[in-house]
Amino acid sequence: MRVLILGIDGYLGWALALRLVRRGHEVVGIDNLYTRKAVAEVGSDSALPILSMQDRIKAVEEAFGARIEFIEGDATNYYLIRKAMDKHRPDAVVHFAEQRSAPYSMIDIEHAKHTVINNLTSTLNVIYAIKELKRDVHVLKMGTLGEYGYPAFRIPEDAFIDAVIQGIRDKIVVPRWAGSWYHWSKVFDSYMLLYANKLWGLTITDFHQGPVYGTRTTDIVSEELFTRFDVDDVWGTVINRFCAEAVINHPLTIYGSGLQKKGFTSLEDTITALAALIENPPEPGEFRTVHHYREIKTLNEMAELIRRVAKQILGYEPEIMHLPNPRVEPEEDLLYEPEKRVLPKLGIYRLTRVMEDEVVMMLKDLKPHADRVKRIEALFRPRVKWRD
Numbered sequence: 001m002r003v004l005i006l007g008i009d010g011y012l013g014w015a016l017a018l019r020l021v022r023r024g025h026e027v028v029g030i031d032n033l034y035t036r037k038a039v040a041e042v043g044s045d046s047a048l049p050i051l052s053m054q055d056r057i058k059a060v061e062e063a064f065g066a067r068i069e070f071i072e073g074d075a076t077n078y079y080l081i082r083k084a085m086d087k088h089r090p091d092a093v094v095h096f097a098e099q100r101s102a103p104y105s106m107i108d109i110e111h112a113k114h115t116v117i118n119n120l121t122s123t124l125n126v127i128y129a130i131k132e133l134k135r136d137v138h139v140l141k142m143g144t145l146g147e148y149g150y151p152a153f154r155i156p157e158d159a160f161i162d163a164v165i166q167g168i169r170d171k172i173v174v175p176r177w178a179g180s181w182y183h184w185s186k187v188f189d190s191y192m193l194l195y196a197n198k199l200w201g202l203t204i205t206d207f208h209q210g211p212v213y214g215t216r217t218t219d220i221v222s223e224e225l226f227t228r229f230d231v232d233d234v235w236g237t238v239i240n241r242f243c244a245e246a247v248i249n250h251p252l253t254i255y256g257s258g259l260q261k262k263g264f265t266s267l268e269d270t271i272t273a274l275a276a277l278i279e280n281p282p283e284p285g286e287f288r289t290v291h292h293y294r295e296i297k298t299l300n301e302m303a304e305l306i307r308r309v310a311k312q313i314l315g316y317e318p319e320i321m322h323l324p325n326p327r328v329e330p331e332e333d334l335l336y337e338p339e340k341r342v343l344p345k346l347g348i349y350r351l352t353r354v355m356e357d358e359v360v361m362m363l364k365d366l367k368p369h370a371d372r373v374k375r376i377e378a379l380f381r382p383r384v385k386w387r388d
Helices: 011-022 034-041 053-064 078-088 109-133 159-166 181-200 238-247 267-279 299-313 355-375
Strands: 002-006 026-031 068-072 092-095 138-142 203-209 252-255 261-266 287-292 295-298 320-323
Touching: 002 011, 002 078, 011 026, 011 053, 011 267, 026 078, 053 068, 068 078, 078 109, 092 109, 092 267, 109 138, 109 181, 138 181, 138 267, 181 203, 181 287, 203 267, 238 252, 238 299, 238 355, 252 299, 261 267, 261 355, 267 287, 295 299, 299 320, 299 355
Parallel strands: 002 026, 002 092, 026 068, 092 138, 138 203, 203 287, 252 320
Antiparallel strands: 261 295
16 A cells, blocks of 8 residues: 655654555655654753654665655645645555644644644645545544543444434434644544545544553664654653653652543554554545544553552652643543444454553663753643643
8 A cells, every 4th residue: 555644753653654664555754844843942852862854764774675755845735735645646644744732732822823724724635635636545634532522421433423424313422522722623623524524525534542652663673763752741741751750760740630531552552553444444435433542541540650660660669749730621530431443343452562561661762861851851840721
C-alpha cells in the first residue's frame, strides 16, 4: 500500500512511518515542522534528542533499506495537499497534521484561533482533495476520546453513527462535551468527516483514543530513530511527564485530586492498532468509529506505579505533589469505559505492553538524557489555566 502521512514529524507520525516501511508499505510524509517551533515557543524541547527530518530519512535508509518520501509543507495549503495526492495516489491518508495540545489551545485568543483554523482547514483540504480527484482513498483521522468529555455511562462505539446517518430515533446519540478549544476542534472534525461521508461517500476511520505513553516501539532500534518525547506542561502527556520527573528525582506533579480516570495506551500498542486499521480498511463509503485504549487508571494509581518502578530502576522513590488543576474537569472517581468492538474483531485486543514494563523501558531511555530533562524542569508546573 501507499500511505500519505500528514504530520509525519510528530510523536505518532514518525513512529507509524517506521512501522509501515518495515511492513513493506510505501510512505509519503508531509509536515511543516510546526510542532518543533511551537514546543520551542513555550521554552521546551523534546526530552529525547531527535534528528532533523533529512537525517531521519537517512537513518531509515541505513537501518531498513527503505525510502520515505518527504514533502515539507503545510496541510492548510489546499493545493499542496491536492498536488501530493494527485501525484502519489495514496491508498490511505493518515491525518495527524493538527495542533494536538489542549493547553496550547487555551493560552490566549491567537493560540485558540490557530488551533481551530489549522485543524479544521487541514481536514477540509483532505476532504475536498479526495472529492475533486474522485479517488477512493481511506482517510484515517486521529481523534480523541476527549471529544466525549466525561459522560456517566459507557460510551458506545457506533451508536452516534447509526443515529446520525440512518436517522434512527431510538438509538443513543452520544453527547460530546469537549474540554478545550483543541478538543472542540476535534469534535467538529468528526462532524465534518461524517458529513463528507454522507454527502460524497468518503471512506473514513475516525480513531479515538486516550493519552499515549512510551519512548519507543519495536521499530525504534537505535537513538537515531527516536520519535519526539515531550514532557512539559503544555505539550507533554501525564505519564511521560511523570517519568521525566522521576529520572531527575523531581516530585511527580499531579494536577488536581488525581482521581481523574483515563484510558492509556502504549506507543507500541497504538502503532499496532493504527497499522491494522490501515491494512484492514472499512468498506468503500463506510464511516468507521474506533475507540482504542488498553489500561484505565487514575492519575494517583499511575504516580504510585512510577514510584515503585523508579525505586527498582533508579534506586529512589520520588515524592508526589498535588497542584491546583488548571483544567476544568471532574475530579471525582467517575465511570469511564468507552466501548471497543472494531479492533478486537481485527484481532487487536491483546495488551502487548503492560504499563509497568513500559515504564521500566521509559526510565532506562530517559536516564542517559537527564540533563535535557533538567533544563526544562521549571516547565513541569502548569502555566496555562482554563479559568483565571
